[in-house]
């Protein structure tokens with residue numbers, strides 16, 4: 001496929017591109033930042049083979065096909081809009097193995113002693129700080145994983161008292177803010193902060209989707225699980241302990257079994273966070289790389305196309321790439337590929353398609369009570 005002549009010479013592009021180990025991802029990134037969005041894209045024979053037109057039912061094409069959109073309307077009230085009221089957003093999931101639905105492990109509550117729950121898979125949940133909040137209207141449909149962006153200290157025995165003090169301050173803060181349903185501290189202790197039947201204020205402006213639904217404003221539909229940690233940029237691993245990883249695995253098992261959560265709807269905040277004021281993804285970048293999906297029993301959901309890019313035409317900028325690990329770029333590229341395929345099928349430019357999709361986003365989120373992008377949206381922004 002012959003790429004169009006670069007229209008913009010952006011000197012920052014190449015150094016960033018050099019950080020992309022995957023040559024295909026690098027090419028697509030360069031193609032994007034060099035501004036060929038204005039051109040009618042070609043679809044290579046390879047791409048046509050992977051994405052036969054008949055199989056690609058992307059956003060705009062699906063507007064007439066019916067279905068539902070899950071969204072967060074005004075005043076944090078959740079509703080399911082009918083097809084007549086809101087256009088459907090229906091995008092097929094890419095073939096492959098990444099989202100094979102992992103079987104649910106049966107997990108049940110063994111006993112409760114005081115404020116400690118023991119679950120059949122070994123999970124223990126401390127409920128001493130659990131608070132109520134506004135009730136959700138329906139059972140949760142997925143999990144958003146966060147880091148608390150906490151003050152960190154070395155994880156050594158002689159620091160135990162200080163580490164406990166830091167954890168306690170964090171937990172109290174999250175409780176005040178009703179910021180997450182669960183926090184796992186550095187000792188691997190799982191605390192239920194906001195009751196699962198209630199809403200936690202964790203996701204802010206956000207977008208995710210599966211085969212049937214697209215959600216905006218994920219607070220109403222997704223549980224929040226946060227690890228006491230601090231995000232590092234790019235491919236650097238956030239500092240999490242083996243105890244945290246173990247507890248996270250057990251907690252995810254329990255939540256998935258109890259609520260029947262699909263593996264593909266267990267994703268990181270960086271995968272769902274958006275800034276509607278400039279239509280960029282990655283307003284929050286916690287777990288923008290190296291979330292241990294496989295180690296906790298999930299498929300590598302970083303490979304899933306970013307729903308905000310694919311379904312609502314969001315873009316991204318150098319700051320997002322700087323903050324993002326290589327694993328997550330695959331999801332960006334996958335979403336871009338689908339956008340280009342759809343634009344090609346309709347013989348319009350990617351820029352035109354993006355503009356249409358952004359209007360759809362605005363329709364879906366109009367009148368929603370979402371904080372302004374320059375306001376703190378989630379608890380973890382406040383816990384530095």
Ligand SMILES: [Zn+2]
Pocket residue numbers: 145146147202269284286378380
């Ligand atoms: Zn977050």
